[in-house]
Amino acid sequence: MNLWMNARGTLMNRVPESHDEIFKLMKTQALGPLLIAREAEGDGAEVKWLSRYMFVARVDEVDILFHDSRSLDTTVAATFAGRKDLTRLLLQQAGVPVAPGGVAKSLSKVEAMQKAMGSPLVIKPKTGTKGYGISVGVQEPGELRRAFRRANKSDNGVLVERQMPGIEYRVLVVGGAVVGALGKEAAHVVGDGRSSIAELIDAKNIERAKNPHLSTRLIKVRKHIRTNLERQQLNVESVLAEGRKVYLRHEANFSAGGETLDVTDDLPESIKAITVAAVAAIPGLELAGVDIMLDPDADDAAKAACVLEINTNPGIGGHHFPAVGQPRNVARAIWRHTRAMMTARLAWREGLMN
The missing domain is CATH 3.30.1490.20 (ATP-grasp fold, A domain)
Structure with missing residues (x-):
C-alpha cells in the first residue's frame, strides 16, 4: 500500500503570496497555535497571546487555554504519551499492533x-x-x-x-476521528547530472523555505547526514546522475528534512481505525499525531500495519501546507472540537452545582 505512488501535484506546492502575513506572524507566534487562534477569532473568540506557543481564547464568557495545539488533554495522558515505553505498553494492552x-x-x-x-x-x-x-x-x-x-x-x-519494512504515515486524530493524514518520506535529493549533493540540498531548502510548515525544518548537513552518505560511498561534493535518488537520513521526521504528502482521502478506513484505537489506548488524550508504518508488500493484511509512536504536539502545519497534495484545515477541527468539549464540560459542572 504505497500511497506515494498515487501522489498528484508538483514536488512542492507553491505557497500563494497571501500567506506572506503568516510568515510575518510566525516571527512571534508558532505556526500550529497561530492557525488555531485564527480559527478561534473567525468564530468570534477574543485571543490573547501569553507566549509564542500559548494563548487564551475567550468565547461566550468561556476561557480556553491552548499550549501549541493542545488544550483538552489531561496531564496524566500527556505524561504517558511522552514516555515511549509506557505508550508501547498501553498500545500492546489495547491490541494495537507495534513492532x-x-x-x-x-x-x-x-x-x-x-x-x-x-x-x-x-x-x-x-x-x-x-x-x-x-x-x-x-x-x-x-x-x-x-x-x-x-x-x-x-x-x-x-x-x-x-x-519494520514499509512506508511511514502521520495520522492526526482529534476527538476520536481522523482529520488528516500525511505520507512521510525521509530527507533525500534527486540528481540532475550537474549539481553536487550540497547544491541539491541548497535548492531543496530554497523551496522548503517558501512553505510555512517546512520553512522551520530545513535540511541541515550535520554528522548524521555525512555518515549516511559515507555508507553509500558518497559525500556532499558528489554529483549524482540524473534521476538518481539518495536518502540523506533514515528517519522520516519532518524536523529532520522529511517530505510531506497529503493522503487523507486515500488512507484505508481499516488503517484509520487502528490510529483511532491507538489514541484511545491513552485515556484522557483528545488530540495526537500517530506515526504508523504500512508495508505494501505484506501478504497478510493483519501484519501490514504497525504503530511507531504517538505525538501530542504533532506539528499541524504539515496538514495545512503539505509539500504535495490537498491542504487540510485541521486547525478548524481542533478548535471546534475543543470549544464543544469545553462548553459541554462547563454545562455538566453547572448541572452538578444546581
Whole structure:
C-alpha cells in the first residue's frame, strides 16, 4: 500500500503570496497555535497571546487555554504519551499492533535482543520528541554501541524495536476521528547530472523555505547526514546522475528534512481505525499525531500495519501546507472540537452545582 505512488501535484506546492502575513506572524507566534487562534477569532473568540506557543481564547464568557495545539488533554495522558515505553505498553494492552521489541537497560541486553529479533534495529530514548536520540537501521556492533550511548543519556535504559519494512504515515486524530493524514518520506535529493549533493540540498531548502510548515525544518548537513552518505560511498561534493535518488537520513521526521504528502482521502478506513484505537489506548488524550508504518508488500493484511509512536504536539502545519497534495484545515477541527468539549464540560459542572 504505497500511497506515494498515487501522489498528484508538483514536488512542492507553491505557497500563494497571501500567506506572506503568516510568515510575518510566525516571527512571534508558532505556526500550529497561530492557525488555531485564527480559527478561534473567525468564530468570534477574543485571543490573547501569553507566549509564542500559548494563548487564551475567550468565547461566550468561556476561557480556553491552548499550549501549541493542545488544550483538552489531561496531564496524566500527556505524561504517558511522552514516555515511549509506557505508550508501547498501553498500545500492546489495547491490541494495537507495534513492532517487536522492548526496554533494555544495558548494552548487553540490546545485543541479546538483536540476536533474538535480528537486524536492523531502531533504538530510541524512552522519552523525547522530534526524533532526538533515535538511531534507525542499526546493525553493526559499532553502530549498536553508538546508538545505545546516544539514546541512553539519562542512564535509565532505551527502547529497542525491530525496524519494520514499509512506508511511514502521520495520522492526526482529534476527538476520536481522523482529520488528516500525511505520507512521510525521509530527507533525500534527486540528481540532475550537474549539481553536487550540497547544491541539491541548497535548492531543496530554497523551496522548503517558501512553505510555512517546512520553512522551520530545513535540511541541515550535520554528522548524521555525512555518515549516511559515507555508507553509500558518497559525500556532499558528489554529483549524482540524473534521476538518481539518495536518502540523506533514515528517519522520516519532518524536523529532520522529511517530505510531506497529503493522503487523507486515500488512507484505508481499516488503517484509520487502528490510529483511532491507538489514541484511545491513552485515556484522557483528545488530540495526537500517530506515526504508523504500512508495508505494501505484506501478504497478510493483519501484519501490514504497525504503530511507531504517538505525538501530542504533532506539528499541524504539515496538514495545512503539505509539500504535495490537498491542504487540510485541521486547525478548524481542533478548535471546534475543543470549544464543544469545553462548553459541554462547563454545562455538566453547572448541572452538578444546581
